[in-house]
Amino acid sequence: MGSVSPYSTSAGRRYRVRYRRPDGTQTDKRGFKTKRDAELFLASVELTKAQGTFLDPSRARVTIGELGPAWLAAKHAALKPSAYAPLEVAWRLRVKPRWGRVAITDIIHSDVKGWVAELNRQLGASVVIRTYGVLASILDDAVHDRRIALNPARGGKIGLPKKIASRHVYLTHRQVDRLAKASGDNATLIRTLAYTGMRWAEVAGLRVHAIDFGRSRIWVTQNAVEVGGEFFEGTPKSHKIRDVPMPPFLRDELERRVEKLPRDALVFPSKSGTFMKRVRTSAHSKSWFKTAAEAVGVPSLHIHDLRHTAASLAVQAGANVKAIQRMLGHASAAMTLDVYADLFDDDLDAVSNALDRSRAAQLGSDA
Incomplete structure (x- = not known):
């Protein structure tokens, strides 16, 4: 147990509480005006120690600026460069300037809410959500480290914006062919993107040895992600390795393209021979x-729309959702349906027509 003892100050008698932390080290807290206040504090300390919820006041005397670098270092070790870079930018440009000198115990929910409202007026939804997430995650760690009891950035209505999904652009076979011809030397690249659903980074990192011409498969085992002008080779998104089917016309086109290349050569290099x-x-x-x-x-076309096009053309060809999921590397068929729900509108028509036929058949037999 701790102890309470009085001491004299120029402002009058005050009380000091001496107690031990859970690790056995001794500390104290001064400045209580009444003995009762000191005893209540000591009782609360002993209760939190017994419950395993003890918070060391000395560990709470830290700023967001002091905690941020360690949080970033952990993210850097766990994330791919392309995922880490936006977090580092959000920390450096928006979180640190606003909160870097603020002690974690001085942050209140309404201040965070006001900050998010200000971000909403200046930035897009994705950037606001990411920036807020950096601050909230740092404070999550502070809670886990027993520096503070609650995260002031969590709970309540913080005012985060809603992401509005952009409408997918789907090209027809004819449009893909025209786009490929208009792309000159990059025609095969366009067809590869539009008929395999591979991501740009996956195609940029594609090497000859990853193509199985005998089985008409491309083994997506690595990618080449460009971050700040520098390329990083690694595993595909979410570390999911998969094989992607090639239509025979594309297989033949790729085989002609790489027939004289060494197995480790890039299939689609830049003019200088490096990653595109x-x-x-x-x-x-x-x-x-x-x-x-x-x-x-189609002036508004983005390169990623060719991945959407691959999904669309596969649906039109009669491929089932599970096969499309595997081709695109989605985590589940449910995710594929969520992303491309608009491609399956004809299935809803088929359901309604089937119900109509079933009703007519049953009512007709009853008659």
Whole structure:
């Protein structure tokens, strides 16, 4: 048990509480005006120690700026460079400038809510959600470390924006063919993206040895992600390795492309022989892809729309949801249905028509 003892100050008598932390080290807290306040504090300390919820006041005297680097280091070790980079930017540009010098015990929910409202006026939904998530996650760690009892960034209505999903763009076979021809030397690249559903980073990192021409399969085992102008080779998104089918026409086209290349060569290298940079499709850019998209009358087309196109063309060809899920590397068929629900509208028509036929058959027999 701890102890309560009085001491004199210029402002009058005060009380000191001496107690031991759960690790056995001794500490004290001064400044109580009454003995009863000191005894209540000591009782609360002993209760939290017994319950395993003890918070060491000395560990709470820390700022967000002091906790942030360790949090970032843990994320850097656990995440791919492409996933880590946006978090580092959010910390450096938005979280640290606002909260870096603020002690974690001084942060209150309404301040966080006001900060999020300010971000909403300046930034898009994805950036706001990511930025808020950095602060909230740092404070989550502070709770787990027993620095604070509750996370002031969690709970209540914080005012986070809703992400609005953009409408998918699906090309027809004819449009894909026109886009490929307008892309010149990149025609095979366009067809590969539109008929396999591979992500850009997966195609950029594709090497000859990953193509099984005998089975008409591409083994997606690695990618090449561009982050800040630097490329990082690694496993595909979510570390999911998969095999992707190739239509015979694409298999033959790829076989002609790589027949004289060594097994470890990139299938789609840049002109300098290194990884191909992701094409830009902003209003201010004039990449080969944007030029081709404008030439075929789809100026708003993005390179990722070719992945959506692959899903659409597969559905039109009669592929089942499970096969499309495997081709795209989704975690589950449910995810594929969620992402591409609009592609299965005809299935709803089929259900209604089947119900109509079933009703007519039964009522007709009753008559």
